[in-house]
Amino acid sequence: MTRRAFVEAGRGASRRVVAEPGGLVVSLAFYLVIVAVLSGLWRVAVAANGGDLAGYSAVALTWYIITSEAATVSVHARLIADVGDDISSGAIAVELLRPASVIGVRVATELGRTLPKLAALWVAGGVLAALVAGAPPRPVALLLAAPSLVLAVIANLIAQHAVAAAAFWLRDAGSAWFLYLKAVFITGGMIIPLELLPNGLERASLFLPFRAMAYAPARLASGFVEPQLLLEQLGWIAVLSVGAVAVFGAGERRLQVVGG
Amino acid sequence: MAIEVRGLSKVFQTGRRSARRRIEAVRDLDLVVADGERVAYIGPNGAGKSTSIKILTGILHPTSGEATVLGLTPWEDRKRLAGRIGTLFGQRSLLWLELTPRQSYRMLAAIYGLDRAEEPRRIAELGDLLDAADLFDQPVRSLSLGQRMRCELTACLLHDPEILFLDEPTIGLDLVAKQRFRELLVRLNEQQGTTIFLTSHDVADIEHVAKRAVVINHGEVIYDDEVAAMRRALLATKVVEVGLIAPIAPPTQRGVTVLEHTDQILRLVVDTHATPVRVVLDELLDGPAVADVSVVDPPLEQVIAEIYERPAR
Numbered sequence: 001m002t003r004r005a006f007v008e009a010g011r012g013a014s015r016r017v018v019a020e021p022g023g024l025v026v027s028l029a030f031y032l033v034i035v036a037v038l039s040g041l042w043r044v045a046v047a048a049n050g051g052d053l054a055g056y057s058a059v060a061l062t063w064y065i066i067t068s069e070a071a072t073v074s075v076h077a078r079l080i081a082d083v084g085d086d087i088s089s090g091a092i093a094v095e096l097l098r099p100a101s102v103i104g105v106r107v108a109t110e111l112g113r114t115l116p117k118l119a120a121l122w123v124a125g126g127v128l129a130a131l132v133a134g135a136p137p138r139p140v141a142l143l144l145a146a147p148s149l150v151l152a153v154i155a156n157l158i159a160q161h162a163v164a165a166a167a168f169w170l171r172d173a174g175s176a177w178f179l180y181l182k183a184v185f186i187t188g189g190m191i192i193p194l195e196l197l198p199n200g201l202e203r204a205s206l207f208l209p210f211r212a213m214a215y216a217p218a219r220l221a222s223g224f225v226e227p228q229l230l231l232e233q234l235g236w237i238a239v240l241s242v243g244a245v246a247v248f249g250a251g252e253r254r255l256q257v258v259g260g
Numbered sequence: 261m262a263i264e265v266r267g268l269s270k271v272f273q274t275g276r277r278s279a280r281r282r283i284e285a286v287r288d289l290d291l292v293v294a295d296g297e298r299v300a301y302i303g304p305n306g307a308g309k310s311t312s313i314k315i316l317t318g319i320l321h322p323t324s325g326e327a328t329v330l331g332l333t334p335w336e337d338r339k340r341l342a343g344r345i346g347t348l349f350g351q352r353s354l355l356w357l358e359l360t361p362r363q364s365y366r367m368l369a370a371i372y373g374l375d376r377a378e379e380p381r382r383i384a385e386l387g388d389l390l391d392a393a394d395l396f397d398q399p400v401r402s403l404s405l406g407q408r409m410r411c412e413l414t415a416c417l418l419h420d421p422e423i424l425f426l427d428e429p430t431i432g433l434d435l436v437a438k439q440r441f442r443e444l445l446v447r448l449n450e451q452q453g454t455t456i457f458l459t460s461h462d463v464a465d466i467e468h469v470a471k472r473a474v475v476i477n478h479g480e481v482i483y484d485d486e487v488a489a490m491r492r493a494l495l496a497t498k499v500v501e502v503g504l505i506a507p508i509a510p511p512t513q514r515g516v517t518v519l520e521h522t523d524q525i526l527r528l529v530v531d532t533h534a535t536p537v538r539v540v541l542d543e544l545l546d547g548p549a550v551a552d553v554s555v556v557d558p559p560l561e562q563v564i565a566e567i568y569e570r571p572a573r
Contacts, residue, residue: 004373005367008371009367009370009371012356012363016358019358094349097317097318097345097347098342098368098371098372099339099340099342099372255319
Protein backbone atom coordinates (compact mmCIF):
# COMPACT_ATOMS: atom_id res chain seq x y z
CA MET A 1 0.00 0.00 0.00
CA THR A 2 2.69 2.47 1.01
CA ARG A 3 4.82 2.03 -2.11
CA ARG A 4 1.77 2.47 -4.34
CA ALA A 5 0.82 5.59 -2.35
CA PHE A 6 4.27 7.08 -2.89
CA VAL A 7 4.25 6.23 -6.60
CA GLU A 8 0.79 7.76 -7.10
CA ALA A 9 1.75 10.85 -5.07
CA GLY A 10 4.85 11.35 -7.23
CA ARG A 11 3.00 10.64 -10.46
CA GLY A 12 0.25 13.08 -9.56
CA ALA A 13 2.77 15.81 -8.77
CA SER A 14 4.57 15.21 -12.09
CA ARG A 15 1.25 15.54 -13.89
CA ARG A 16 0.66 18.87 -12.18
CA VAL A 17 4.03 20.22 -13.42
CA VAL A 18 3.32 19.07 -16.95
CA ALA A 19 -0.30 20.31 -16.89
CA GLU A 20 0.78 23.77 -15.73
CA PRO A 21 4.19 24.33 -17.34
CA GLY A 22 4.44 28.03 -16.39
CA GLY A 23 6.60 27.31 -13.35
CA LEU A 24 8.83 25.03 -15.40
CA VAL A 25 9.39 27.75 -18.02
CA VAL A 26 10.34 30.32 -15.35
CA SER A 27 12.76 27.86 -13.70
CA LEU A 28 14.28 27.06 -17.08
CA ALA A 29 14.84 30.73 -17.94
CA PHE A 30 16.36 31.43 -14.51
CA TYR A 31 18.57 28.37 -14.76
CA LEU A 32 19.88 29.22 -18.25
CA VAL A 33 20.82 32.75 -17.17
CA ILE A 34 22.60 31.48 -14.05
CA VAL A 35 24.56 28.73 -15.80
CA ALA A 36 25.48 31.01 -18.71
CA VAL A 37 26.92 33.60 -16.30
CA LEU A 38 28.64 31.17 -13.90
CA SER A 39 30.12 28.94 -16.58
CA GLY A 40 31.38 32.04 -18.42
CA LEU A 41 33.11 33.24 -15.24
CA TRP A 42 34.68 29.83 -14.66
CA ARG A 43 35.97 29.61 -18.24
CA VAL A 44 37.68 32.99 -17.77
CA ALA A 45 39.17 31.83 -14.46
CA VAL A 46 40.46 28.59 -15.99
CA ALA A 47 41.99 30.44 -18.95
CA ALA A 48 43.71 32.84 -16.54
CA ASN A 49 45.12 29.85 -14.67
CA GLY A 50 46.71 28.21 -17.68
CA GLY A 51 43.76 26.02 -18.68
CA ASP A 52 43.42 24.01 -15.46
CA LEU A 53 41.89 24.63 -12.02
CA ALA A 54 42.35 21.82 -9.48
CA GLY A 55 42.10 19.27 -12.28
CA TYR A 56 39.09 20.89 -13.99
CA SER A 57 39.35 22.16 -17.59
CA ALA A 58 37.06 24.92 -18.91
CA VAL A 59 34.85 22.29 -20.55
CA ALA A 60 34.74 20.20 -17.38
CA LEU A 61 33.77 23.22 -15.25
CA THR A 62 31.00 24.16 -17.69
CA TRP A 63 29.53 20.66 -17.42
CA TYR A 64 30.05 20.84 -13.64
CA ILE A 65 28.03 24.04 -13.34
CA ILE A 66 25.14 22.99 -15.59
CA THR A 67 24.78 19.81 -13.50
CA SER A 68 25.18 21.28 -10.00
CA GLU A 69 22.71 24.05 -10.82
CA ALA A 70 20.21 21.61 -12.37
CA ALA A 71 20.34 19.54 -9.17
CA THR A 72 19.52 22.53 -6.97
CA VAL A 73 17.39 24.85 -9.13
CA SER A 74 14.96 22.01 -9.94
CA VAL A 75 14.08 21.63 -6.24
CA HIS A 76 11.27 23.91 -5.02
CA ALA A 77 13.19 26.91 -3.69
CA ARG A 78 11.01 27.63 -0.64
CA LEU A 79 10.35 24.02 0.31
CA ILE A 80 11.58 24.34 3.90
CA ALA A 81 9.54 27.49 4.48
CA ASP A 82 6.40 25.99 2.88
CA VAL A 83 6.58 22.71 4.79
CA GLY A 84 7.29 24.72 7.95
CA ASP A 85 4.23 26.89 7.29
CA ASP A 86 2.04 23.81 6.85
CA ILE A 87 3.30 22.50 10.17
CA SER A 88 2.93 25.73 12.14
CA SER A 89 -0.49 26.55 10.64
CA GLY A 90 -1.80 23.09 11.50
CA ALA A 91 -2.55 22.26 7.84
CA ILE A 92 -0.50 19.12 8.27
CA ALA A 93 -3.21 17.75 10.58
CA VAL A 94 -5.23 16.67 7.51
CA GLU A 95 -2.29 14.52 6.44
CA LEU A 96 -2.09 12.91 9.87
CA LEU A 97 -5.59 11.64 9.18
CA ARG A 98 -4.38 9.42 6.34
CA PRO A 99 -3.04 5.92 6.82
CA ALA A 100 0.33 6.70 5.25
CA SER A 101 3.62 8.24 6.31
CA VAL A 102 3.25 12.03 6.14
CA ILE A 103 6.90 12.64 5.30
CA GLY A 104 6.94 9.72 2.84
CA VAL A 105 4.01 11.08 0.83
CA ARG A 106 5.42 14.61 0.98
CA VAL A 107 8.89 13.60 -0.24
CA ALA A 108 7.36 11.44 -2.99
CA THR A 109 5.14 14.35 -4.05
CA GLU A 110 8.09 16.75 -4.18
CA LEU A 111 10.20 14.20 -6.05
CA GLY A 112 7.42 13.86 -8.62
CA ARG A 113 7.29 17.63 -8.93
CA THR A 114 11.07 17.93 -9.25
CA LEU A 115 11.93 15.18 -11.74
CA PRO A 116 10.30 16.72 -14.86
CA LYS A 117 12.03 20.01 -14.04
CA LEU A 118 15.34 18.28 -13.44
CA ALA A 119 15.15 16.50 -16.80
CA ALA A 120 14.23 19.70 -18.66
CA LEU A 121 16.96 21.76 -16.98
CA TRP A 122 19.74 19.23 -17.44
CA VAL A 123 18.91 18.63 -21.10
CA ALA A 124 18.77 22.39 -21.78
CA GLY A 125 21.98 22.89 -19.78
CA GLY A 126 23.68 20.10 -21.74
CA VAL A 127 22.77 21.75 -25.02
CA LEU A 128 24.10 25.08 -23.74
CA ALA A 129 27.32 23.49 -22.48
CA ALA A 130 27.89 21.71 -25.79
CA LEU A 131 27.35 24.96 -27.67
CA VAL A 132 29.51 27.27 -25.54
CA ALA A 133 32.22 24.91 -24.29
CA GLY A 134 32.13 21.63 -26.16
CA ALA A 135 31.08 18.00 -25.77
CA PRO A 136 31.23 16.42 -22.31
CA PRO A 137 34.81 15.46 -21.37
CA ARG A 138 33.89 11.78 -20.88
CA PRO A 139 30.40 10.92 -22.16
CA VAL A 140 30.43 7.64 -20.19
CA ALA A 141 30.56 9.67 -16.96
CA LEU A 142 27.21 11.19 -17.90
CA LEU A 143 25.69 7.72 -17.52
CA LEU A 144 26.70 7.88 -13.87
CA ALA A 145 25.73 11.54 -13.52
CA ALA A 146 22.11 10.89 -14.52
CA PRO A 147 21.23 8.54 -11.61
CA SER A 148 23.44 10.65 -9.37
CA LEU A 149 21.29 13.69 -10.14
CA VAL A 150 18.17 11.82 -9.04
CA LEU A 151 19.91 10.73 -5.84
CA ALA A 152 21.05 14.32 -5.27
CA VAL A 153 17.47 15.56 -5.48
CA ILE A 154 16.23 12.79 -3.17
CA ALA A 155 18.91 13.63 -0.57
CA ASN A 156 18.06 17.32 -0.83
CA LEU A 157 14.30 16.77 -0.42
CA ILE A 158 14.71 14.49 2.57
CA ALA A 159 17.13 16.90 4.25
CA GLN A 160 14.82 19.86 3.63
CA HIS A 161 11.90 18.03 5.24
CA ALA A 162 14.06 17.17 8.25
CA VAL A 163 15.02 20.84 8.63
CA ALA A 164 11.43 22.00 8.10
CA ALA A 165 10.34 19.72 10.93
CA ALA A 166 11.93 22.30 13.25
CA ALA A 167 8.63 24.14 12.85
CA PHE A 168 7.05 21.54 15.14
CA TRP A 169 9.06 23.24 17.92
CA LEU A 170 10.05 26.68 16.64
CA ARG A 171 6.91 27.57 14.63
CA ASP A 172 9.06 29.33 12.02
CA ALA A 173 11.39 27.43 9.72
CA GLY A 174 12.12 30.47 7.53
CA SER A 175 15.49 31.28 9.07
CA ALA A 176 16.58 27.63 8.82
CA TRP A 177 15.73 27.75 5.11
CA PHE A 178 18.18 30.63 4.55
CA LEU A 179 21.04 28.88 6.39
CA TYR A 180 20.32 25.61 4.60
CA LEU A 181 20.56 27.21 1.16
CA LYS A 182 23.88 28.81 2.03
CA ALA A 183 25.24 25.46 3.21
CA VAL A 184 24.26 23.84 -0.12
CA PHE A 185 25.78 26.80 -2.01
CA ILE A 186 29.17 26.39 -0.38
CA THR A 187 29.71 22.97 1.19
CA GLY A 188 27.45 21.31 -1.37
CA GLY A 189 29.65 22.48 -4.23
CA MET A 190 26.78 24.21 -5.96
CA ILE A 191 28.77 27.10 -7.41
CA ILE A 192 32.35 26.08 -6.59
CA PRO A 193 33.83 22.57 -6.90
CA LEU A 194 34.81 21.44 -3.41
CA GLU A 195 38.47 21.03 -4.51
CA LEU A 196 38.65 24.81 -4.89
CA LEU A 197 37.48 25.55 -1.33
CA PRO A 198 40.00 26.41 1.40
CA ASN A 199 41.48 23.22 2.85
CA GLY A 200 39.57 23.34 6.13
CA LEU A 201 36.23 23.89 4.45
CA GLU A 202 36.91 21.19 1.87
CA ARG A 203 37.72 18.71 4.65
CA ALA A 204 34.61 19.75 6.59
CA SER A 205 32.44 19.24 3.51
CA LEU A 206 33.51 15.59 3.44
CA PHE A 207 31.55 15.03 6.63
CA LEU A 208 28.45 16.96 5.57
CA PRO A 209 25.51 15.63 3.53
CA PHE A 210 25.36 18.67 1.24
CA ARG A 211 28.03 17.30 -1.10
CA ALA A 212 25.55 14.55 -2.04
CA MET A 213 23.11 17.21 -3.28
CA ALA A 214 25.18 18.99 -5.97
CA TYR A 215 28.86 18.09 -5.95
CA ALA A 216 28.47 14.34 -6.59
CA PRO A 217 26.53 14.51 -9.89
CA ALA A 218 28.47 17.60 -11.01
CA ARG A 219 31.83 15.92 -10.40
CA LEU A 220 30.67 12.91 -12.46
CA ALA A 221 29.31 15.08 -15.30
CA SER A 222 32.59 16.95 -15.48
CA GLY A 223 34.31 13.75 -16.56
CA PHE A 224 35.53 12.09 -13.36
CA VAL A 225 34.42 8.48 -13.39
CA GLU A 226 34.05 7.99 -9.64
CA PRO A 227 31.18 5.55 -9.05
CA GLN A 228 31.90 5.62 -5.31
CA LEU A 229 30.15 8.98 -5.30
CA LEU A 230 26.87 7.15 -5.99
CA LEU A 231 27.50 4.87 -3.01
CA GLU A 232 28.28 7.89 -0.89
CA GLN A 233 24.99 9.47 -1.96
CA LEU A 234 23.08 6.32 -1.09
CA GLY A 235 24.76 6.33 2.31
CA TRP A 236 23.76 9.94 2.96
CA ILE A 237 20.19 9.21 1.80
CA ALA A 238 20.00 6.36 4.32
CA VAL A 239 21.33 8.58 7.13
CA LEU A 240 19.10 11.50 6.18
CA SER A 241 16.04 9.24 5.91
CA VAL A 242 16.56 7.84 9.38
CA GLY A 243 17.09 11.35 10.74
CA ALA A 244 14.11 12.88 8.90
CA VAL A 245 11.71 10.09 9.89
CA ALA A 246 12.88 10.38 13.52
CA VAL A 247 12.55 14.18 13.61
CA PHE A 248 9.21 14.19 11.81
CA GLY A 249 7.94 11.39 14.04
CA ALA A 250 9.03 13.29 17.15
CA GLY A 251 7.35 16.40 15.76
CA GLU A 252 4.12 14.52 15.10
CA ARG A 253 4.17 13.12 18.62
CA ARG A 254 4.78 16.61 19.99
CA LEU A 255 1.84 17.89 17.96
CA GLN A 256 -0.27 15.07 19.38
CA VAL A 257 0.73 15.89 22.95
CA VAL A 258 0.95 19.69 22.87
CA GLY A 259 -1.52 20.52 20.10
CA GLY A 260 -1.27 22.58 16.97
CA MET B 261 -20.43 1.30 19.66
CA ALA B 262 -18.97 3.78 17.22
CA ILE B 263 -17.52 6.08 19.86
CA GLU B 264 -17.05 5.59 23.59
CA VAL B 265 -15.43 8.28 25.72
CA ARG B 266 -14.93 8.18 29.47
CA GLY B 267 -13.42 10.90 31.64
CA LEU B 268 -11.52 12.45 28.75
CA SER B 269 -9.50 15.58 29.57
CA LYS B 270 -7.03 17.69 27.69
CA VAL B 271 -4.93 20.38 29.33
CA PHE B 272 -2.76 22.71 27.25
CA GLN B 273 0.16 24.53 28.81
CA THR B 274 0.85 27.94 27.33
CA GLY B 275 3.34 30.71 27.98
CA ARG B 276 6.95 30.64 29.09
CA ARG B 277 8.21 28.29 31.75
CA SER B 278 8.21 31.01 34.41
CA ALA B 279 4.61 32.07 33.71
CA ARG B 280 3.05 28.86 32.48
CA ARG B 281 -0.73 28.84 32.17
CA ARG B 282 -2.98 25.76 32.11
CA ILE B 283 -5.94 25.71 29.77
CA GLU B 284 -8.45 22.91 30.26
CA ALA B 285 -9.78 22.50 26.73
CA VAL B 286 -11.67 19.29 27.50
CA ARG B 287 -12.75 18.37 31.01
CA ASP B 288 -13.90 14.94 32.11
CA LEU B 289 -15.85 14.29 28.91
CA ASP B 290 -18.21 11.30 28.76
CA LEU B 291 -19.90 10.36 25.51
CA VAL B 292 -21.28 7.30 23.77
CA VAL B 293 -22.31 7.27 20.11
CA ALA B 294 -23.96 4.16 18.67
CA ASP B 295 -23.31 2.84 15.17
CA GLY B 296 -25.36 4.65 12.54
CA GLU B 297 -26.27 7.67 14.70
CA ARG B 298 -26.34 11.23 13.37
CA VAL B 299 -24.95 13.40 16.14
CA ALA B 300 -24.48 17.16 16.21
CA TYR B 301 -21.62 18.03 18.53
CA ILE B 302 -22.03 21.70 19.18
CA GLY B 303 -20.92 24.49 21.47
CA PRO B 304 -19.72 28.09 21.41
CA ASN B 305 -16.26 29.02 20.13
CA GLY B 306 -13.56 27.71 22.47
CA ALA B 307 -15.90 25.13 24.02
CA GLY B 308 -13.52 22.24 23.30
CA LYS B 309 -15.24 20.76 20.21
CA SER B 310 -12.27 20.82 17.87
CA THR B 311 -9.90 19.58 20.56
CA SER B 312 -12.12 16.62 21.35
CA ILE B 313 -12.54 15.82 17.63
CA LYS B 314 -8.77 15.95 17.22
CA ILE B 315 -8.46 13.49 20.10
CA LEU B 316 -11.14 11.20 18.64
CA THR B 317 -9.43 11.17 15.24
CA GLY B 318 -5.99 10.53 16.75
CA ILE B 319 -4.36 13.88 16.00
CA LEU B 320 -4.09 14.78 19.69
CA HIS B 321 -3.24 12.81 22.82
CA PRO B 322 -5.54 13.43 25.78
CA THR B 323 -4.08 14.38 29.16
CA SER B 324 -6.21 11.74 30.85
CA GLY B 325 -9.22 9.53 30.27
CA GLU B 326 -10.17 6.83 27.83
CA ALA B 327 -11.69 6.78 24.37
CA THR B 328 -12.32 4.19 21.72
CA VAL B 329 -13.47 4.84 18.17
CA LEU B 330 -14.58 1.67 16.38
CA GLY B 331 -12.87 -0.24 19.16
CA LEU B 332 -9.50 1.45 18.59
CA THR B 333 -7.72 3.92 20.84
CA PRO B 334 -7.31 6.84 18.43
CA TRP B 335 -3.99 8.24 19.64
CA GLU B 336 -2.40 4.78 19.75
CA ASP B 337 -3.85 3.43 16.49
CA ARG B 338 -4.04 6.61 14.41
CA LYS B 339 -3.09 5.09 11.08
CA ARG B 340 -5.30 2.02 11.47
CA LEU B 341 -8.21 4.20 12.54
CA ALA B 342 -7.60 6.60 9.64
CA GLY B 343 -8.46 3.77 7.26
CA ARG B 344 -11.88 3.37 8.88
CA ILE B 345 -13.00 6.95 9.44
CA GLY B 346 -13.62 9.85 7.12
CA THR B 347 -12.89 13.44 8.06
CA LEU B 348 -14.05 16.62 6.43
CA PHE B 349 -12.90 19.88 7.92
CA GLY B 350 -14.62 22.77 6.13
CA GLN B 351 -11.50 24.87 5.69
CA ARG B 352 -9.04 22.10 4.81
CA SER B 353 -9.21 20.50 1.39
CA LEU B 354 -8.64 16.80 0.85
CA LEU B 355 -8.13 17.41 -2.86
CA TRP B 356 -5.13 18.69 -4.80
CA LEU B 357 -6.19 21.96 -6.41
CA GLU B 358 -4.11 21.49 -9.58
CA LEU B 359 -5.57 18.06 -10.32
CA THR B 360 -9.02 16.91 -11.28
CA PRO B 361 -10.98 15.20 -8.48
CA ARG B 362 -10.54 11.87 -10.26
CA GLN B 363 -6.74 12.24 -10.19
CA SER B 364 -6.91 13.15 -6.50
CA TYR B 365 -9.08 10.10 -5.86
CA ARG B 366 -6.46 7.91 -7.55
CA MET B 367 -3.85 9.22 -5.13
CA LEU B 368 -6.15 8.83 -2.14
CA ALA B 369 -7.13 5.33 -3.26
CA ALA B 370 -3.44 4.39 -3.26
CA ILE B 371 -2.93 5.97 0.18
CA TYR B 372 -5.94 4.10 1.57
CA GLY B 373 -4.89 0.88 -0.13
CA LEU B 374 -8.06 0.47 -2.19
CA ASP B 375 -8.03 -2.44 -4.59
CA ARG B 376 -7.15 -1.19 -8.10
CA ALA B 377 -10.12 -2.98 -9.65
CA GLU B 378 -12.42 -1.68 -6.93
CA GLU B 379 -11.32 1.95 -7.30
CA PRO B 380 -13.24 2.97 -10.50
CA ARG B 381 -16.37 1.15 -9.31
CA ARG B 382 -16.28 2.96 -5.96
CA ILE B 383 -15.72 6.35 -7.59
CA ALA B 384 -18.65 5.73 -9.97
CA GLU B 385 -20.87 4.58 -7.11
CA LEU B 386 -20.12 7.71 -5.07
CA GLY B 387 -20.57 9.87 -8.15
CA ASP B 388 -24.11 8.52 -8.45
CA LEU B 389 -24.85 8.72 -4.73
CA LEU B 390 -23.62 12.31 -4.39
CA ASP B 391 -24.74 13.37 -7.87
CA ALA B 392 -21.21 14.55 -8.61
CA ALA B 393 -19.91 12.27 -11.38
CA ASP B 394 -19.97 15.08 -13.95
CA LEU B 395 -17.54 17.09 -11.81
CA PHE B 396 -14.81 14.51 -11.45
CA ASP B 397 -12.89 15.41 -14.60
CA GLN B 398 -12.79 19.17 -14.15
CA PRO B 399 -9.81 20.83 -12.43
CA VAL B 400 -10.61 21.32 -8.75
CA ARG B 401 -9.76 25.01 -8.90
CA SER B 402 -12.47 25.57 -11.55
CA LEU B 403 -15.27 24.15 -9.36
CA SER B 404 -17.64 26.31 -7.33
CA LEU B 405 -17.45 25.86 -3.56
CA GLY B 406 -20.65 23.81 -3.54
CA GLN B 407 -19.39 21.54 -6.32
CA ARG B 408 -16.02 21.22 -4.61
CA MET B 409 -17.63 20.20 -1.33
CA ARG B 410 -19.46 17.37 -3.12
CA CYS B 411 -16.11 16.24 -4.51
CA GLU B 412 -14.53 16.61 -1.05
CA LEU B 413 -17.26 14.42 0.40
CA THR B 414 -16.56 11.84 -2.30
CA ALA B 415 -12.87 11.96 -1.32
CA CYS B 416 -13.56 11.30 2.32
CA LEU B 417 -15.99 8.47 1.49
CA LEU B 418 -13.70 6.74 -0.98
CA HIS B 419 -12.46 4.15 1.51
CA ASP B 420 -16.00 3.48 2.78
CA PRO B 421 -15.53 4.92 6.29
CA GLU B 422 -17.71 3.72 9.13
CA ILE B 423 -17.78 7.12 10.83
CA LEU B 424 -17.72 10.56 9.25
CA PHE B 425 -16.29 13.41 11.35
CA LEU B 426 -17.44 16.72 9.86
CA ASP B 427 -16.20 20.03 11.25
CA GLU B 428 -18.13 23.01 9.85
CA PRO B 429 -18.70 21.21 6.53
CA THR B 430 -21.12 23.79 5.10
CA ILE B 431 -19.12 26.88 5.94
CA GLY B 432 -19.08 29.28 3.00
CA LEU B 433 -21.71 27.42 0.97
CA ASP B 434 -24.76 29.21 -0.40
CA LEU B 435 -28.24 28.24 0.79
CA VAL B 436 -28.96 25.81 -2.05
CA ALA B 437 -25.59 24.10 -1.76
CA LYS B 438 -26.00 23.82 2.01
CA GLN B 439 -29.39 22.22 1.65
CA ARG B 440 -28.09 19.79 -0.94
CA PHE B 441 -25.09 18.90 1.19
CA ARG B 442 -27.31 18.19 4.20
CA GLU B 443 -29.52 15.93 2.11
CA LEU B 444 -26.45 14.04 0.93
CA LEU B 445 -25.35 13.41 4.51
CA VAL B 446 -28.77 12.11 5.52
CA ARG B 447 -28.94 9.91 2.41
CA LEU B 448 -25.50 8.55 3.14
CA ASN B 449 -26.48 7.71 6.70
CA GLU B 450 -29.75 6.08 5.67
CA GLN B 451 -28.42 4.13 2.69
CA GLN B 452 -24.98 3.11 3.94
CA GLY B 453 -25.40 3.31 7.71
CA THR B 454 -22.45 5.68 8.09
CA THR B 455 -22.28 7.27 11.53
CA ILE B 456 -22.31 11.06 11.25
CA PHE B 457 -20.52 13.16 13.89
CA LEU B 458 -21.01 16.79 12.97
CA THR B 459 -19.94 20.10 14.43
CA SER B 460 -21.40 23.28 13.07
CA HIS B 461 -22.43 26.75 14.11
CA ASP B 462 -25.18 26.63 11.49
CA VAL B 463 -28.40 25.72 13.28
CA ALA B 464 -29.93 24.44 10.03
CA ASP B 465 -27.14 21.83 9.78
CA ILE B 466 -28.11 20.59 13.21
CA GLU B 467 -31.86 20.64 12.50
CA HIS B 468 -31.69 18.95 9.12
CA VAL B 469 -28.87 16.44 9.60
CA ALA B 470 -28.67 15.44 13.25
CA LYS B 471 -31.10 13.39 15.26
CA ARG B 472 -29.20 13.90 18.49
CA ALA B 473 -27.46 16.97 19.84
CA VAL B 474 -24.58 16.96 22.29
CA VAL B 475 -23.75 20.42 23.59
CA ILE B 476 -20.33 21.06 25.03
CA ASN B 477 -19.11 24.16 26.83
CA HIS B 478 -15.95 24.81 28.84
CA GLY B 479 -14.84 21.31 27.86
CA GLU B 480 -17.84 19.56 29.42
CA VAL B 481 -21.06 18.07 28.08
CA ILE B 482 -23.90 20.34 29.23
CA TYR B 483 -26.72 18.82 27.20
CA ASP B 484 -27.31 15.53 25.40
CA ASP B 485 -30.69 14.68 23.88
CA GLU B 486 -32.66 14.36 20.66
CA VAL B 487 -32.70 17.52 18.55
CA ALA B 488 -36.49 17.45 18.43
CA ALA B 489 -36.60 17.33 22.20
CA MET B 490 -34.43 20.40 22.59
CA ARG B 491 -37.24 22.84 22.11
CA ARG B 492 -39.93 20.78 23.81
CA ALA B 493 -38.17 19.73 26.96
CA LEU B 494 -35.84 22.56 27.62
CA LEU B 495 -37.66 25.76 26.99
CA ALA B 496 -40.43 26.93 29.19
CA THR B 497 -41.15 29.72 26.77
CA LYS B 498 -43.56 29.97 23.87
CA VAL B 499 -43.92 32.64 21.25
CA VAL B 500 -47.53 33.81 20.79
CA GLU B 501 -48.31 35.69 17.56
CA VAL B 502 -51.67 37.43 17.39
CA GLY B 503 -53.25 38.99 14.26
CA LEU B 504 -55.47 41.94 15.21
CA ILE B 505 -58.50 43.52 13.61
CA ALA B 506 -58.65 46.29 16.23
CA PRO B 507 -56.11 47.74 18.68
CA ILE B 508 -55.90 46.05 22.10
CA ALA B 509 -53.87 46.47 25.26
CA PRO B 510 -51.25 43.71 25.64
CA PRO B 511 -51.67 41.18 28.47
CA THR B 512 -49.98 42.14 31.73
CA GLN B 513 -49.61 38.75 33.42
CA ARG B 514 -46.34 37.79 35.07
CA GLY B 515 -43.83 36.22 32.64
CA VAL B 516 -45.35 37.82 29.54
CA THR B 517 -42.98 39.95 27.45
CA VAL B 518 -44.10 41.98 24.45
CA LEU B 519 -41.82 41.51 21.44
CA GLU B 520 -43.80 43.54 18.93
CA HIS B 521 -47.04 45.53 19.17
CA THR B 522 -48.75 47.38 16.30
CA ASP B 523 -52.39 47.91 15.37
CA GLN B 524 -52.24 44.68 13.30
CA ILE B 525 -49.82 42.40 15.17
CA LEU B 526 -49.00 41.49 18.73
CA ARG B 527 -46.04 39.17 19.43
CA LEU B 528 -45.44 37.93 22.93
CA VAL B 529 -43.02 35.61 24.68
CA VAL B 530 -44.65 33.68 27.48
CA ASP B 531 -42.74 32.07 30.30
CA THR B 532 -45.02 29.10 30.92
CA HIS B 533 -43.59 28.53 34.40
CA ALA B 534 -44.95 31.92 35.43
CA THR B 535 -48.19 31.91 33.44
CA PRO B 536 -49.63 29.07 31.35
CA VAL B 537 -50.16 29.93 27.68
CA ARG B 538 -53.82 29.01 28.05
CA VAL B 539 -54.33 31.83 30.56
CA VAL B 540 -52.78 34.34 28.16
CA LEU B 541 -54.88 33.05 25.26
CA ASP B 542 -58.07 33.19 27.36
CA GLU B 543 -57.50 36.87 28.01
CA LEU B 544 -56.64 37.64 24.39
CA LEU B 545 -59.61 35.74 22.97
CA ASP B 546 -62.00 37.30 25.46
CA GLY B 547 -62.70 40.21 23.12
CA PRO B 548 -63.47 40.98 19.48
CA ALA B 549 -60.04 42.30 18.45
CA VAL B 550 -58.29 39.00 17.63
CA ALA B 551 -58.35 37.69 14.04
CA ASP B 552 -55.99 34.71 14.48
CA VAL B 553 -53.49 33.27 16.92
CA SER B 554 -50.49 31.03 16.59
CA VAL B 555 -48.35 29.55 19.34
CA VAL B 556 -44.89 28.45 18.25
CA ASP B 557 -41.69 27.20 19.80
CA PRO B 558 -38.90 29.73 19.84
CA PRO B 559 -36.27 29.31 17.09
CA LEU B 560 -33.64 26.61 17.70
CA GLU B 561 -30.96 29.27 17.73
CA GLN B 562 -32.53 30.75 20.83
CA VAL B 563 -32.78 27.33 22.43
CA ILE B 564 -29.13 26.61 21.77
CA ALA B 565 -28.07 30.02 23.01
CA GLU B 566 -29.94 29.34 26.24
CA ILE B 567 -28.26 25.94 26.60
CA TYR B 568 -24.85 27.57 26.13
CA GLU B 569 -25.61 29.72 29.15
CA ARG B 570 -26.28 26.72 31.37
CA PRO B 571 -23.82 25.30 33.89
CA ALA B 572 -22.44 21.78 33.34
CA ARG B 573 -24.67 18.80 34.18
